[in-house]
Structure formats: structure tokens, C-alpha cells
Amino acid sequence: MTETPLIGDYSTPNTELSGARVGVVTFPGTLDDRDAARAVRLAGAEAVSLWHADANLHDVDAVIIPGGFSYGDYLRAGAISRFAPLMDKIIDAANSDAKLPVLGICNGFQVLTESHLLPGSMIKNDHLKFICRDQVLRVENNQTAWTNQYTAGQEIQIVLKNQDGQYVADEHTLDELEGEGRVAFRYVGWNPNGSRRDIAGITNAAGNVVGLMPHPEHAVEAGYGPDHTGTDGLGFFTSVLTTLVGGAK
Amino acid sequence: MPRIVVDVMPKPEILDPQGKAIVGALPRLGFDAFSGVRQGKRFELTVDGEVNDAVLAQAREAAETLLSNPVIEDVVNVQVVED
Numbered sequence: 001m002t003e004t005p006l007i008g009d010y011s012t013p014n015t016e017l018s019g020a021r022v023g024v025v026t027f028p029g030t031l032d033d034r035d036a037a038r039a040v041r042l043a044g045a046e047a048v049s050l051w052h053a054d055a056n057l058h059d060v061d062a063v064i065i066p067g068g069f070s071y072g073d074y075l076r077a078g079a080i081s082r083f084a085p086l087m088d089k090i091i092d093a094a095n096s097d098a099k100l101p102v103l104g105i106c107n108g109f110q111v112l113t114e115s116h117l118l119p120g121s122m123i124k125n126d127h128l129k130f131i132c133r134d135q136v137l138r139v140e141n142n143q144t145a146w147t148n149q150y151t152a153g154q155e156i157q158i159v160l161k162n163q164d165g166q167y168v169a170d171e172h173t174l175d176e177l178e179g180e181g182r183v184a185f186r187y188v189g190w191n192p193n194g195s196r197r198d199i200a201g202i203t204n205a206a207g208n209v210v211g212l213m214p215h216p217e218h219a220v221e222a223g224y225g226p227d228h229t230g231t232d233g234l235g236f237f238t239s240v241l242t243t244l245v246g247g248a249k
Numbered sequence: 250m251p252r253i254v255v256d257v258m259p260k261p262e263i264l265d266p267q268g269k270a271i272v273g274a275l276p277r278l279g280f281d282a283f284s285g286v287r288q289g290k291r292f293e294l295t296v297d298g299e300v301n302d303a304v305l306a307q308a309r310e311a312a313e314t315l316l317s318n319p320v321i322e323d324v325v326n327v328q329v330v331e332d
Contacts, residue, residue: 113320121318123264168264170262194264
């Protein structure tokens with residue numbers, strides 16, 4: 001991937017963490033792959049571009065499925081991407097003993113629910129409009145591969161932008177998610193899309209697969225947010241590196 | 250050429266925001282007889298040749314795995330239509 005200059009002054013990445021390879025998947029119609037790759041680099045790891053038609057995962061240590069409109073969101077958001085050749089590899093690796101860490105952001109979250117790596121589904125926002133706003137989230141579970149650098153109950157502010165962001169699941173599934181602490185993030189202040197129980201993101205039982213609608217990769221450099229200092233999203237990317245180095249999860 | 254029609258509808262318990270928007274618009278145009286709208290999808294699968302049991306079985310499996318998402322949608326109809 002061609003290196004894009006980083007904005008601002010950053011210290012040298014932690015060399016202990018810098019050997020990790022984090023794959024960023026691109027489907028036709030993906031938009032946020034470059035931002036996700038930048039976030040990976042800012043956290044101190046190597047970003048590896050993965051193409052949806054690739055036959056293997058190129059020995060990456062973790063995978064990010066970024067946001068956008070894969071296959072134009074035709075049929076259903078994320079539905080066609082789920083059947084891409086690379087997704088079979090990701091599903092197998094996520095479910096294997098190695099528990100490959102997988103993060104799905106926005107359209108990536110929709111791909112993860114369509115893949116049944118995460119339960120439930122996303123439907124159109126209850127107000128029917130595309131929405132783009134600064135969104136406050138509460139970190140409900142800081143024990144996952146992607147959230148361990150946050151504190152439980154911490155409130156973070158990152159951008160939200162989506163059309164099909166309403167998280168739905170049946171009551172049994174919702175009770176199960178709540179009971180097992182698998183609601184990873186909840187909307188604070190206002191529920192921007194009608195999601196059940198204010199759920200913004202969830203994790204699988206093992207904690208290696210996490211999906212959320214808002215975009216942490218857009219809040220990793222100074223310049224974002226009301227006071228232009230927002231880097232609240234960086235914790236996702238430092239969390240997975242800590243997971244990989246520590247061998248946890 | 251024969252076609253197989255697959256109809257998919259949002260599950261009854263799932264809020265259908267598109268249907269809600271449509272039912273709100275109907276009275277503005279003078280259509281006041283309708284209290285609810287649900288918007289679904291119709292797929293037409295064209296078959297080169299005859300629709301036998303194997304082809305129909307493929308259509309049913311495609312309907313359940315790709316054309317619908319069982320978490321939020323039901324396949325309500327799989328039907329052969331001859332032109």
C-alpha cells in the first residue's frame with residue numbers, strides 16, 4: 001500500500017508492537033480501507049492490503065473489514081460480500097483455535113452479521129435518512145481483542161455515518177448478548193438509528209470478533225471532533241496489538 | 250423461458266421503515282383506505298431450459314441463503330412462472 005503522509009507529529013511507534021501485520025480488506029465499493037490502514041500504522045503495526053478475491057490471508061495476524069458500500073449495498077448491506085472468496089478464509093480463521101482477531105466497522109459490521117460471525121442484522125435507520133455526526137459511545141466490554149486499552153464504562157467520541165445502522169435481533173438473542181456481556185458498545189445521549197437496546201457494537205463469545213457501526217478509524221489523528229483533538233478511536237488499534245503481543249484472546 | 254419467482258418479505262416483528270414511510274405518503278395522495286404497508290422484494294430467476302426438481306431445489310436454497318437473510322426476512326413464495 002502506498003504510504004500516505006501522516007498529519008501531525010507522532011512519536012516513533014512502539015517497536016515491540018511494530019512487527020504485527022494487520023490486514024485491511026477491500027471489496028468493490030469499500031471506502032474506508034485507506035483510513036483503516038492509516039489507523040493501523042499510527043498504532044504501530046504494518047497494514048497489509050487484502051483484496052476480496054484473494055485466495056489466502058497473507059499471514060496477517062488480525063483483519064479489519066472497513067466501511068463503505070460493498071457491491072453498492074445491493075440485495076442487502078454486506079450480503080454479497082459475505083460470499084467473497086476471502087471471507088471463507090476469514091470465517092474459518094476467526095472460528096479456529098487461533099481465534100484470528102476480526103474487526104468489522106459499519107459495512108464491515110454488516111458483513112460480519114451476514115457471515116454469521118456475529119448475531120443479528122442491520123436494517124435501515126428508523127428515520128430513513130443517511131446520518132453523519134459526532135457520536136458518543138460507552139465501552140461496555142473492555143475484555144475483547146479490540147477494546148482492552150479502554151476502561152469499562154469509558155465514553156469515547158467517534159464519527160457515525162450510515163444508512164443501514166439499525167441493529168436488530170430477536171429478544172432471546174438480545175437477552176443472551178446482554179447476559180454474556182457481549183454488548184461491546186452502546187450509544188450515549190441519543191440513539192441515532194433506532195438500534196435495539198441502544199446497541200452500537202457487539203462481540204462474539206470468544207472476544208476476538210467485534211463489530212460496530214461508528215468509525216474509530218476516523219478518530220485517530222488530531223483534527224477530528226468538536227475540539228479537533230479527538231483520537232478516541234486509536235484504542236481499537238492499540239488494543240489488537242496488545243492482544244497479539246500478549247497472546248491473550 | 251421459464252422463470253422462478255422468489256418473494257421475500259421482512260419478518261412481521263421487524264420494523265419496516267420503508268413501509269412506514271410509504272403508508273405515511275399514501276393519504277397525502279388521497280389513498281386513504283390503507284392502514285399499513287410492508288415492502289418486500291421480488292426476484293425473478295430465469296432458467297435456460299426446463300425447471301426440474303433439481304433446479305427448483307437450487308432456487309429454494311438460494312432463496313434461503315443469499316436472497317433472504319433469515320434473521321430479518323422470510324421467503325414467502327417460490328413459484329415457477331411460464332411465459
